[in-house]
Amino acid sequence: MSEIHRPSPRHKPVALFVTCMVDMIYPDVGKATVRLLDHLGVPVSFPAGQTCCGQPAFNGGFHDSARPVARQFLRAFRTAEVIVVPSGSCASMIRHYYPQLFADDAALYPLAVQIASRTWELSEYLVDGLGIDDLGITRPPVRVGFHDACHGLRLSGLREQSRRLVANVGGVQVVDLPNADACCGFGGLFSVKMPAISAAMLKDKLEGIAAIDLLLTGDCGCIAQIDGGLRRISADDPRRVPVQHIAEFIADGLG
Numbered sequence: 001m002s003e004i005h006r007p008s009p010r011h012k013p014v015a016l017f018v019t020c021m022v023d024m025i026y027p028d029v030g031k032a033t034v035r036l037l038d039h040l041g042v043p044v045s046f047p048a049g050q051t052c053c054g055q056p057a058f059n060g061g062f063h064d065s066a067r068p069v070a071r072q073f074l075r076a077f078r079t080a081e082v083i084v085v086p087s088g089s090c091a092s093m094i095r096h097y098y099p100q101l102f103a104d105d106a107a108l109y110p111l112a113v114q115i116a117s118r119t120w121e122l123s124e125y126l127v128d129g130l131g132i133d134d135l136g137i138t139r140p141p142v143r144v145g146f147h148d149a150c151h152g153l154r155l156s157g158l159r160e161q162s163r164r165l166v167a168n169v170g171g172v173q174v175v176d177l178p179n180a181d182a183c184c185g186f187g188g189l190f191s192v193k194m195p196a197i198s199a200a201m202l203k204d205k206l207e208g209i210a211a212i213d214l215l216l217t218g219d220c221g222c223i224a225q226i227d228g229g230l231r232r233i234s235a236d237d238p239r240r241v242p243v244q245h246i247a248e249f250i251a252d253g254l255g
Contacts, residue, residue, distance in 0.1 A: 004116050005117060010131075013081060013082065014042050015047055015077055016034065018050070021087075035254060036122075036126075036251050040132070047080070049072065053069070054101075055090060070102070082129075083118050086121075086122045086218070091124075121218065126161070135169075135250065137254065138169065139252070142171060143213045144216050144249075146217065147222055149219035150187070151219075152218060175211060175212050177212070179204065185197070186221045210239055214249070216243075216244055218245065218246050226243050
């Protein structure tokens, strides 16, 4: 399998992949991503043929079912110079598993490698790709903590990028939560197939949330899981804080 070389994304237009959960449940995350890129003067397109990246089937072990979905992704984004994804989970699927998924397909493997090399998670694109970690934003005083989503953290090293972006927002105090890197128990199909274990993991996660006004993360699956758990605890519990995608948090400060 060829080594993936990542060309610089600077001075190139972006093709936005919004992911299934953004499309169906959290459309404001997609809108916030476009606002942010527009603010930076980055041309943004939305390939109309995009659907799912194939991760649910792939994670469930159904690779033959994941391939047709991934093929459609390759068709939709084949001409994209840079692909930006507001999800560490989906970005990691494309970057790390597409070459594996098409390793035996002589026709599509080169394209899968190219697409993997051009794909960036949003905070990674801004900080590592463009070299931007201060957007000149000021917000009312707020204490924020982070949840590091598993796939982005462990497969793509996504941690410091979002913290640097938020720490440079005026009025923000970043609080280090004790279990920021602990899994929330979502894991896509995992939360459906093993609900009892998922609920126990979520309970542990919620125990570590305190002394903040807002919890930030970069994956909508984690938002759904954690926000659902927080909404089920009593209204006067100090852990009951809003959960927001980092793209929305930053875009809200743009005015």
